[in-house]
Amino acid sequence: MSNEMTDEEIAAAIQGYWHWYGIATFMRCPLKPDLSDTDVGLIGFPYSGGNGIERMQYLGPRAVRDRAVAYRRSHRVFQVNPFSLLRISDLGDVPMPNILNPDLTARDAEAFYRRVDEHGIIPISIGGDHSVTTPILRAIAGPKSRRGGPIGMIHFDSHPDAHGAALGTLHHAGSPFRVGFDEGLIDPARTVQVGFHGSMAALTADDWSKEHFTVINLEQMFERGVDWVASEIRRVVGDGPTYFSFDLDVLDLAYAPAVADPEVNGMTTRELFSIMNKLRGIDIVGADIVCFCPPLDNPGQITALTISELMVQFLSHIADYRQNSAAR
């Protein structure tokens, strides 16, 4: 056999799946805080100062590295191994020298993501609460960015997160999609929010989103199915550059128990990954996974595993898109 491995290679391959062995980085990627030699950067954003309810979300990146270090890395449906097509690095954690001040932290994070963007790196960020999305968007989209204009948005969440300033700051977990609209970072005609469910704080809670964006609540998905959801998402975001912001609380607690703002009767992982597989060919220019609260995870680390799979999904979408656009 031409592909016979030596004993040492077999041992190294097996050791690669020991999630408890060695120094943990996201998906065993090289750690490159200098942003060198990287197409896609996996970034920890361990910040939960934007959320007054559950503040343990800063532990998210460490817990994801702990489990994702040994997660398998090829996409079964796409038949893509993103790690053979892209230079993927762990860029470390976002610098937060002013962590006690949410407005300064947003400014510091924006400066970091601006550097990431100047290096031509697509950022995939692990939060942190949902406030992390705002500085990322400011760096990679909008009038002050290299791109010069807004991008499309696919936002999975139980909640709209489209409120203005509250409790003394604009930079809180409930504001990124309002800020994205107000500052021209996201194109409302190319923005879709997916998965609103659960009892409402007020009957008007979703109104602003419905007036400005396309909203697909979970009840609509239950009635019309995942094929319809995927085709709606594709119709809204179209062919342009698109960001994917994923709040884990869209998932049912059976699949993601460790979330900051839980709602019952959520989306299953089967529904989620079925939708994602039908979104092949979207130009994803950035993504985040937010609201992981590791102390609430179960002993099997099911939420961390779901996040690991989401990372493989985002990486595979990006690699597959690049491969196919290079072929065109």
Ligand SMILES: [Mn+2]
């Ligand atoms: Mn959210």
